[in-house]
Amino acid sequence: MVSIILNGDERQVRSGSIADLVASLGLDVKKVAVERNREIVPRSTLADVALAEGDALEIVHFVGGGC
Known part of the structure; x- marks a missing residue:
């Protein structure tokens, strides 16, 4: 487990890649x-x-749609 900041919130997550x-x-x-x-x-x-440990990540996901 590693401590990271994800979209402004501190979280404990499993070690691995960003894709994981x-x-x-x-x-x-x-x-x-x-x-x-x-x-x-x-x-x-x-x-x-x-x-x-200590990485600060911002993850944005794309959503389809529109007029």
Whole structure:
């Protein structure tokens, strides 16, 4: 387990990659944008980037729709 800040809230999550975290949140990795420690993480590398103690992440997911 590691302590991170996710969208402004401190959380304890399982160690693993950012892609693992996104999946555990029930989100589709193809439909999210992730910022880690104020840097955008390219979607193609989400499975390669490991979470570290104290990481600050912002995850935004895209929702379809419109007029």
